[in-house]
Amino acid sequence: MLADIRDASLQARGLERIAWARRSMPVLNAIAGELDLTGRRVGLVLVLEPKTANLALTLRDAGAEVIVTCPASEVADDVAAALVSEGVAVLARSDASPEQDRDSALRMLRQGLDVLADDGSRVVRLAHAADLLGGLLGAAEETTSGLHPLRVMAGRGELRIPVLAVNDARSKYLFDNVHGTGQSCVLAALDLTGLQLAGAVCVVAGYGYVGQGVARYARAFGARVVVTEVEPFAALRAHHEGFEVVPLLDACPEADLVFSATGVAHTVTREHLRAMRPGAVVAVAGGVPDEVETGDVPPGVTVLAEGECVNCAAAEGNPIEIMDLSLSVQALAVEHLVTHGPAMEPAVHLMPGELDERVARLKLRALGIGLDTPSARQRDFLERGL
């Protein structure tokens, strides 16, 4: 079996951590028994840690041959060892160079995948560039920033496979982007700095799902939150939710903590950094490369995690209950592409509503939350229109 890992002897600890995480993943557990991927080869790109490892095991249990890759900075070597011991092919080691990371991805692609589940669309784009699409039926992509370049490619007619936008599933972005990233970014920033948020001025650039989450959690911790936006409806919403809204440059001088949550490069520029006072701290929530310009940071200003996504860099990512939702959507996306990929256009597709809703209903069941059901008189009202 294909394996390039750092230390096979770490498997016991990895297995234990994977099993511990599994206990808090009731949705993936429920889906696991119903998936059928017999005889398929699936490539997985993901931050390799105990939660995501359970996606790999779930796909394997469904009959797939699974190959995992992951850039060196995001590999937990014990988890890698554990997966190999469980029959999953892993090309991921924490001591790899960027060139080795790229070679691992190419090696995975050359095996001939049926489906690729990507994270950041790095490997989908590599497969296009290196002409290794082969018999790939389609890819699933789970981040906002990974979907953006694929949509640009689709707009130019350059996308050659169907892509399922896992990120845009409601059971993903309504929870992962708002609550998962909101909680984990605020926590990571506080952990790294030891700051007290109560009474501090916290600036949030961007009021999309991630920005809304960060703004809410920061306010919850007692910060006075100032929002900056380029889009009028988002600005008005922030205003009506009681946040001050101003241009970013005007907000910088009094900021104690600045989160960039735009997913757009060059959001926090040198000019902004120079407008901040000594002691100011800057962090990226979610994020793309160069979202903060880290080339020339003035003395006294700190950019956390060197400008990379603060919650990824500083901790093990989003909370497990939220990951349970996102990884479950990912699993259903893989199965959907196996079945329907051949008939799908080479475009970015939304997740079918019934799969999305299935995840939500399984989560409600796991939480023990009961819904009402419309009565016959109510259904009649809805159909009749009056």
Place this chain on the structure above:
Amino acid sequence: MLADIRDASLQARGLERIAWARRSMPVLNAIAGELDLTGRRVGLVLVLEPKTANLALTLRDAGAEVIVTCPASEVADDVAAALVSEGVAVLARSDASPEQDRDSALRMLRQGLDVLADDGSRVVRLAHAADLLGGLLGAAEETTSGLHPLRVMAGRGELRIPVLAVNDARSKYLFDNVHGTGQSCVLAALDLTGLQLAGAVCVVAGYGYVGQGVARYARAFGARVVVTEVEPFAALRAHHEGFEVVPLLDACPEADLVFSATGVAHTVTREHLRAMRPGAVVAVAGGVPDEVETGDVPPGVTVLAEGECVNCAAAEGNPIEIMDLSLSVQALAVEHLVTHGPAMEPAVHLMPGELDERVARLKLRALGIGLDTPSARQRDFLERGL
């Protein structure tokens, strides 16, 4: 000029109240100078009070001949008198019978309207039923519950004119439905009952835009809020925002205050009412007829405003800053139908994005809120996709 009002001598007070309201309507003021409706005849159906009267005057100033009707229970006679003194045709009096209300609507339709701006779609449906569509280019409808039957008609192929869904404009529902109705319903219920919300259990049936607003404002007042839903994503969102989510019948026994915010008939049934304890209070937020079954309310339980929309019945509706947005969208919708109605399908159409955004930008300008503008490097990033 067409006029059927109760007391023309009340005009002075009406004019004063209309002028006072106008001071807080900067968006409508900004739009007013740019509208052109020369030679058009516009029918307006609205709750007749100082804020809405300013829409009538704005359309008149733009060159239109304006005819207003309104059911007796929603007429402010001084405002009616004031509009007539300003050259607006008004068929609306607070002492009219339901038959007279219907006759007024028919009389308005028989004048031959170019455009109809409706509220609840009562008159659009009457025009279909009475075969009085004549040369009507289209209608604007500003409520969720008014759009629902029109969409059912469209689905059956029975809608014969284009309808602009003013309610579905973002500058309407993101603010009017959440904040306007949220604040006004909670206020109205507290005014009518003298209840203290701090520590009370407040049940909110339905977690759409109105329900979210009501739940948030009730929690803000210290209530422990329980949400009920039929839709899984809405239920999960409520759960993640810290609300308890249970079936309505389970929530009734401990409720101090129940809001129905579903817009669906028969939401709070006799069975629910019987499950409540003495002292419980029920109110409808937004709402449709029979949303609460008021036929057999048990002793000790109070249904506010006889089951009608509590904020409409108990006060003068939504706050003026919010109405400024909604009425501005309505004004732009009328102009759009005049220009583009002849080319539009007989269906329910969304407001064009640029009109919606124009309202939002005018509101931001009135608030003195500045937006950022993407830099050249950011625009390049967004186009390039990476």
Place this chain on the structure above:
Amino acid sequence: MLADIRDASLQARGLERIAWARRSMPVLNAIAGELDLTGRRVGLVLVLEPKTANLALTLRDAGAEVIVTCPASEVADDVAAALVSEGVAVLARSDASPEQDRDSALRMLRQGLDVLADDGSRVVRLAHAADLLGGLLGAAEETTSGLHPLRVMAGRGELRIPVLAVNDARSKYLFDNVHGTGQSCVLAALDLTGLQLAGAVCVVAGYGYVGQGVARYARAFGARVVVTEVEPFAALRAHHEGFEVVPLLDACPEADLVFSATGVAHTVTREHLRAMRPGAVVAVAGGVPDEVETGDVPPGVTVLAEGECVNCAAAEGNPIEIMDLSLSVQALAVEHLVTHGPAMEPAVHLMPGELDERVARLKLRALGIGLDTPSARQRDFLERGL
């Protein structure tokens, strides 16, 4: 029996409203059965409405002869008529002149009271000035602003009777001042103005119990709240709870709504009013005369309720669940003065802790809230100190 009321024929409506209020006063109900005031004469000064009327009836049921007075602006004539029909002496009519109000108070004092329960300490001070203390055993006073001058008198050696500080009971100020006044002031201001708080700038002068309540409720409604203070700990607390803290004059230019919650005269001066923008609204929460200087209000600025306590002037005062607590403390204070007054110094006394706690426990029982009881091991820990 002594009676000077406006219209005895209104008694039926008054009785109905008093009975309706009684249903929501479980604490006063529980206390009622245990009070004994046989043969005592008690003077009551209070805003005369259905909730306070129940205090009068409770004292009467305990055997006291009760005499009620109230300034004209705070009299509900139907409630006055109802009390008379129930055997309570009432000298209070809504059409009285200030001189008549004063005469009524003097007439009450001349009857020879055992105990006086006052509101604002107007009648206690009148009794001192007019030398009508007679055999008065003591007085109870329920407002912050009424206690202040009595404490000044005590400091100068001019207070000649013991006074129980009902306002300073924890079951009063922790709930009435924060939640009762907080909710009712924000509601009253919104009702009077039709303002939308979401996105508005609301300035709260003073961060004592009332100011904390107002600030919290205003923020809950989506306002951006700015606090002003003269006391450093209060200022720091406001800061740590996420409020901006600045001097009042600096806060005025951007205020949409200003609440004065200091209980100190001349808080909002002409200079402050002149610094506000057109459309600004000013209200007094709680309050003393001249807290806002209303002599020369600039055009465009509105002072609600002519600068009097906005929640008293605009509605029927605080919510009933809260009044139940405050009136129960008042009832126990009257009984305490009857029994212990003769032995008490002429000073301002705190309520005995056990009476205060009794009210709190009765409220918890009415709410169905269970407390834990320290176990034997815990009591041992607490005594042993380790």
Place this chain on the structure above:
Amino acid sequence: MLADIRDASLQARGLERIAWARRSMPVLNAIAGELDLTGRRVGLVLVLEPKTANLALTLRDAGAEVIVTCPASEVADDVAAALVSEGVAVLARSDASPEQDRDSALRMLRQGLDVLADDGSRVVRLAHAADLLGGLLGAAEETTSGLHPLRVMAGRGELRIPVLAVNDARSKYLFDNVHGTGQSCVLAALDLTGLQLAGAVCVVAGYGYVGQGVARYARAFGARVVVTEVEPFAALRAHHEGFEVVPLLDACPEADLVFSATGVAHTVTREHLRAMRPGAVVAVAGGVPDEVETGDVPPGVTVLAEGECVNCAAAEGNPIEIMDLSLSVQALAVEHLVTHGPAMEPAVHLMPGELDERVARLKLRALGIGLDTPSARQRDFLERGL
């Protein structure tokens, strides 16, 4: 000089961390220049980390001879090395046994201290037990749980020196206990568990200052918070702030996360632990030994940090801005005892109000927050009483 540390070579890193912390301690910086402790010997007991080290350096700069001890589990060896290099005597190493810790404390006491600043009152009690009070003028104690046994001793007439209750200074408990401990406990629990609080049920036992902080922060993170109490006013306050209040045993079955914030031993007993569901997590906020009975934890239930104070055990304690306040009070307490100790009774004394207020005013100045000053007319009103 007296020194028993683990590794003197770590001094460079320690010095750097101490200097970095100093930048965020403006209040201690401002006080530093005004203290005079020339020729005095001061014993310090504290968690030895960069923030507290600055207190030691401040006292040294004021002319004192300073001796520091700290239990092994709370020693940062690099900070210990740095202090020694700066002329502070340190008896603290991370590899000491409990016996060695006790010996270090005795050794410090035998030097003959003028003042002792303690943390948990362990060394004050040891000094009494070992009869080593010598010429000790007094002690400062900064925790709630350390003061409790000293008050019991005072009550029994066993306390032989004056103790200043640093913990009870308003500039300490209003911020450190509510915001500092509230934020750090919630953060620590989330870091240790990876839990998502949004939608989780969080039980907080005890609604004192620490409990209020924890409850608020947990709710801010989206949890549904249930409070348990033994004291009726605290229970009523929690209820009015929108929390459910129930007995602890009733709250256990649905808890995801339980915080004990009572400071009383045996709060969470075996019976409570057995009532929890698998996956439940228990943490102590603040805390005393045996607050959670860890002897027999059922499988599936996790007690964080083995039942010790979760924020001390899991991270570097409270945020620096808050510690700046607490350590400043501690510094002023030491100086006060040097000057006034000889004249003070052997009892637990509150901090003099003017010292407490001085800290608050310095913090406001550091934050750039301006207060209002009562005008002449306002001072007149306050004195006159009307």
